[in-house]
Amino acid sequence: MSDKVLYVMYDDDEVLKNSAKQLVAKGVKISEVFSPFPIHGIDPIIGVKNTRLGIMAFLYGLTGLTLATVGMRYFMIVDWPMNIGGKPNFSYLENMLAFVPITFEFTVMCAAHGMAITYLLRNKTLPGMPAQNPDPRTTDDKFVMEIRLSENHKVTEAELDGMLQEIGYLELDKKEIK
C-alpha cells in the first residue's frame, strides 16, 4: 500500500513543540519527531506512551540474579567445594554473604546490557543498521516532524498543507512510500 509522508523541518525545538501542539489540537496525528537531542516534554504532545524499558530492566536484573546464584552454587559448592578462609563449603546459604558482591555485579551487568540491547533493537539502531532519520541534518541542528497521510484519514493532503502554511515551517518535504 502506498503512503505519503510529510517531513516538516524546523530549526528550533521550542518552535517545533509549538507547531506540534497546534497540529495535534486540530486532530492531526504526528507519527515521529527526529531531533539531534531529546526534546523535553515532546512525549505527551505527540502522544508517545511511557516506556516499558524499566519493566524489562527489572526482568533482566532478575535473570542476572538467578544466573549468578545458580552458577556460583554449582561452581563453588556442588561441583568443586571451595574452602576459602575456613568458611563452610557445603552450604550456599551459609556462604551467601561472600556471593552477594558478585550476584550484585552480575545483576547490574545483565540489567544494563539487556536494556541497552533492547533499546537499540527496538529503535532499529543497532550498529550497522541503516539510518532511520529522513534527513542527515537532524543529527546536527535541524528538527523534523513526520506526518503520515495513512494515519490521518480525517484531513486531506490539501488541508494539511493549508494548516502547515498557516503555522509555518522551515522546509517541507514529501515522499511516497511503497
Add this chain to the structure above:
Amino acid sequence: MEFQITKKAKNVAFGLMGFGALLTIIGVALTQADHHFWTRFLASGLISGFFFFALGLGALFFLSLKYATETGWYAAVKRVIEAVAGFLPVGMIVLGVVLLVITYMDGAHIYSWMDPEVKAHDEVVRHKAAYLNPIFFWIRTLVYFTTYYLFYRGFRNRSLEEDKVGGTEIHFKNYRRGAHFLIFFAVFSSTSAWDWIMSIDVHWFSTLFGWYTFAGMWCSTMVVLVLTTLYLKTLGYLPNVNDSHIHDLGKWTFATSFLWSYMWFSQFMLIWYANIGEEVVYFQLRIAEFKFLYFGMFIINFAFPMLILMSRDAKRNAGILMFVGLMILIGHWLDVYIMVSAGALGANAKIGALEIGMALLMAGLFIFVVLRNLTKAPLTPVNHPFLDESNHHEI
C-alpha cells in the same frame, strides 16, 4: 502563603509528648529497682536524643549539599528542609544534657572508657585514652555543636534576608558556605559517630562506622522531608510543589536507603569474611542477643524501599510514600537502638515503656518544633534565584 499550625497537629504533637512522658514515667517506675536502671535510662535518652538530633543534622547537610551544588529543583521545598534543620538547636540541647549526665556518672556503663576504674584495669582503654577522655570528648562535642549551630544560623538568616533583598549575592555566599560546611561535615560526621556511638563498644572499631551512621541519618532525614512535604500538600500549602518534586524526594529516599544498605553490608561482610576475633565480637553480640531485630531492621530498611519504591508510580503516590517512609523511620530508630543498647546493656537490653516513651516524647517535640519553624517564614522562598526553575520542575 504563611503556614498556620492546625489545632489537630498541635493536639497530636502535645498528645505524643504527653503520652511519651507518661510511658517514660511508667517505664521508670517499672525498671527503677533494676540495677541497670541508670544505664538503660540514659541509653534510651541517647538513642532518641541522637536519632532526632540526627534528623535535624541530616537536613542541614542536605541543605548545604543543595547550596554547594547550586541545585534548582529543590527551591520550592527549601523551607521544609530549613524547618527540619531548625530542630538542630533543640536536638543539641537534649543530646547535650544526656551526654552531660552520662559524663557526670562516669560513663554510666555506656561510655565505659569514662570510668576511671575500667581505665585502670583495661589495657585497650588506656591506649585509647589520648583520644577517648572526657575532656577531649567534650571539646570535640562542643566544637561539633558550635559549628553546626553557626552554619545553621547563617543559612537561615541569609535565607530570610534573601526574601527581602533578592539578588544573587546571597546565593553565591550560600554556595561558598555550603561547600565549607561539607568540608567540616566530612570530618565531623565520622568523628562524632565514633565519639557518641562507636565508643560505646570501646574495644571495637570500624573505619566505616561514621559513614554507616551518616547514611542512616541521611535516609531518615529524606523520609522526614517527604512526609512533611506530603503533609503540607494535603493541607493545601505549597501550591508550586508538583508530582515531580515528590518524585525527586522519593528518589532520594530510595537512593539513600541503598546507600545505607550498602554501608551495612560492606561493614558486615568484610568483618564476617576476615573473621578476626576482636572485630567479629560486635556482630556476634548483636546476632546472639538481637537476631530478630538486627536482621529484621535490615530487611525493613533495605527490602521495603527496594521492592516498594522501585517503580516510578510508587514514588509519586502519597500513600505508598507515607507507608514506606514510616516503616523506614522505625527501622532506622531500631538501628540506632541496637547500636547503642547492644553495646551498653548487651543481653539486658529491652524495648520497653522507657524506650518507646522517650521516642514518642522526642517525636512529639520534633513535630512541634518543625511545625513552629514552618510558621516563621513564607513557605515558598520569595527571591530564591532558582525558584522559577523549581516551579517548572518536570521529570
